Amino acid sequence: MPVPDPRLRSAMNLVLLACVPGLLVLFWLHGWGVLVNLLLCGAAALATEALLLRWRRLPVAVALGDGSAWVSAVLLTAALPAQAPWWLPVVAASVAIGLGKQAYGGVGRNSFNPAMVGYAFVLLSFPLQMHHWPGHTPGLLDSLHLSFAASEQIDAWASPTVLDVLRHNRSLTVDELFSSHTAFGHVGGRGGEWVNLAFLLGGLLLLQRKVFSWHAPVGLLGGLLLFSLLAWNGAGSDSNGSPLLHLFSGSTMLAAFFIATEPVSGCKRPLGRLLFGCGAGLLIYLIRTWGSFADGTAFAILLMNLAAPALDRLAQARERVRA
Known part of the structure; x- marks a missing residue:
């Protein structure tokens, strides 16, 4: 009987372990809705993969056992609003696995990051539900009611993120926003600072275990830092935000x-990975500052997925010249 690739399964298990600190902080901040989203995303991802594998007459147990579907589910859980209606994580995970992964032939063949395909789909299709976050942490019963209620009730719980506030601010200085607005913490978004630190901790674990190389993370963080520094226009009311704010707000870490390092849809050569990350960092900053969405991670990664083959050819040509 075929068994999952042990190296792939080991890498996926490490990624899931590295996500635990970030998920725990999200649970601390947003409550039981995070767990509800995780269970819904996981169930939808596994069910979609099983159905499509059976339809394609491929061994179901092998694909489900490699852990890749759970990784996509966890990444979606970290990105989706904590009190989303139940069908939103189900749609996101189903699209991630169906269109982002199995449509290209399954694990190891996807041209785009599956989780970002699912996230971008629901962001474009259901913008109202995707821009609502709870203003406080509801209990278990309230979370279940918000997720499974027949009528839409999230409006009353909505709370803008720090990037939303910064984009629409025209009257207060950055210092005034930090001192008066509940969305702002010490250097970035309130609570978002801890989420980013937690995912940074998990990412450093993966680097230490050599699950991926340093090139894509350093490229993304370095690109975001450089471009936010070059475009930083101080702390006035028209400020785009400091480099530190951009590093510790939104989904940066x-x-x-966890996203730019996806090996299949990214670049294969070290220089290509560095350029991939740098381009993603630039696009994230441009979309955050002048685009139509507060955090442009999904679109930045998907656009760089398109550019990955060209970046690898460029890196290969560079290697030949140096040789």
């Missing part, structure tokens, strides 16, 4: 260590 999740993008750097």
Whole structure:
């Protein structure tokens, strides 16, 4: 009987372990809705993969046992609003596995990051539900009611993120926002700072265990830092935000260590990975500052997925010249 590739399964297990600190902080901040989303995303991802594998007459147990579907589910859980209606994580995970992964032939063949395909789909299709976050941490019963209620009730719980506030601010200085607005913490978004630190910790674990190389994370963080520094226009009311704010707000560390490092849809050569990360960092900053979405991680990664083959050819040509 075929068994999952032990190296792939080991790598996926390490990624899942590295996500635990970030998920725990999200649970601490947003409550039981995070767990509800995780269970819904996981169930939808596994069910979609099993159905499509059976339809393609491929061994179901092998693919489900490699852990890749769970990784996509966890990444979606970290990105989706904690009190989303139940069908939103189900749609996101189903699209991630169906269109982002199995449509290309399964694990190891996807041209785009599956989790970002699912996230971008629901972001474009259901913008109202995707931009609502709870203003406080509801209990278990309230979380279940918000997720499974027949009528839409999330409006009353909505709370803008630090990137939303910064994009629409025209009257207060950055210092005034930090001192008066509940979305702001010490250097970035309130709570988002701890989420980013937790995913940074998990990412460093993966680096130490050599699950991926340093090139893509350093490229993304370095690119975001450089471009936010060059475009930083101070702390006035028209400020785009400091480099430190951009590093510790939104999904920066999740993008750097868990999304940009996806080996199949990214670059294969070290220089290509570095350029991939740098380009993603630039696009994230451009979309955050002047685009239509507060955090452009999904679109930045998907655009760089398109550029990955060209970046690898460029890296290969560079290696030949140096040789």
